[in-house]
Amino acid sequence: MKPLSERTADFTDSVIRRMTRISMQYNALNLSQGFPDFDPPKEITDRLAAIAAEGPHQYSVTWGAQNFREALAEKQSRYMGRPVDPNTEIVTTCGSTEAMMAAMMTVTNPGDRVIIFSPFYENYGADAILSGAEPIYVPLRPPEFRFDPNELESAFKQNPKALILCNPSNPTGRVFTREELGVIADLAKKYDTYVITDEVYEHIVYAPHEHVYISSFPGMEERTLSCSSLSKTYSITGWRLGYIIAPPEIIDTAKKVHDFLTVGAAAPLQEAVIPALRFGEDYYRRLQEEYTERRDLFVKGLEDLKLPHTNPEGAYYILLDISEYGYGDDLLFCEDLARKVGLGTVPGSSFFREPVNHLIRLHFAKKKETLFEALNRLETMREKMKSP
CATH class of the missing domain: 3.90.1150.10 (Aspartate Aminotransferase, domain 1)
Structure with missing residues (x-):
């Protein structure tokens, strides 16, 4: 064999x-x-029970049901501080796991390099390798798990295609400060590098810390692929509903990758979670x-x-x-x-x-x-x- x-x-x-x-x-x-x-939340389990009888039970639009994307865009526009177009800037995925893989395959070619902070969620290194990319690891120094800006710039000097940013961080629990994000943003622009974010814990942050979207920094919206999911925010890890938010020219490619990876996320679950996306x-x-x-x-x-x-x-x-x-x-x-x-x-x-x-x-x-x-x-x- x-x-x-x-x-x-x-x-x-x-x-x-x-x-x-x-x-x-x-x-x-x-x-x-x-x-x-x-x-x-009871609102979505009640809605799921109703959908079991009334549907939908067939494929939704590949990149996400229209009403799901509209509800998600409305919610994320509020928190990201910019209007998100549900038709051109969102791909619905099978959890953030697929979102990260699709984002990696959208951005990288075999042989490209990708910066990953260490420690990291275990999928990131595997995502890079499966995409044919080479990880460049930059340590987060204990006990506070902060990066050294000089070490980070040394990694950027190796001409990476992208940097993966998990914020808030798994497994350290770090929330990157606005100043740290500014350093990353400046280097990404200086070295023409994409940033792929994993922000599944965006709503689980402890005072006085705050979650800041790196896409909100000047010049970063056009080079950031914001990946997240509904798993942690609504306690539905088994529903596997995730998404990528990015500019239309990036989403056009991500749609194609996603289509051939999984076709689409579960249509009944997209419908059932809409009440949660409209929570106040x-x-x-x-x-x-x-x-x-x-x-x-x-x-x-x-x-x-x-x-x-x-x-x-x-x-x-x-x-x-x-x-x-x-x-x-x-x-x-x-x-x-x-x-x-x-x-x-x-x-x-x-x-x-x-x-x-x-x-x-x-x-x-x-x-x-x-x-x-x-x-x-x-x-x-x-x-x-x-x-x-």
């Missing part, structure tokens, strides 16, 4: 999704894969308040247990330092943690280009009672995880 494709040789299956399977194997509380254990500001304020309560509860619990951790500014992830346990293999630690303590987490090494093996990622998109139970189990960690 002839050998299979070599492009996947440097990456494995998703470690995050693998840890969900391991959590299920050991009946562990799953704080690995970032999905909630609470229901979506009170929904997003309440979302922020509820996630702030979850973060504060979980962080206080970790501090009471004297477990060293990061303090997220946005998103819903915490990195926990496991240096004291003597494991050289953080994946083995996570597997043992699921088996011995009953808690599912993600090894930090799956997010870093650098050799980092002393961090694990947990998420707190859970009911309060679930978080209390997680803290109860973490209380036994030092006793049960003394050595590999």
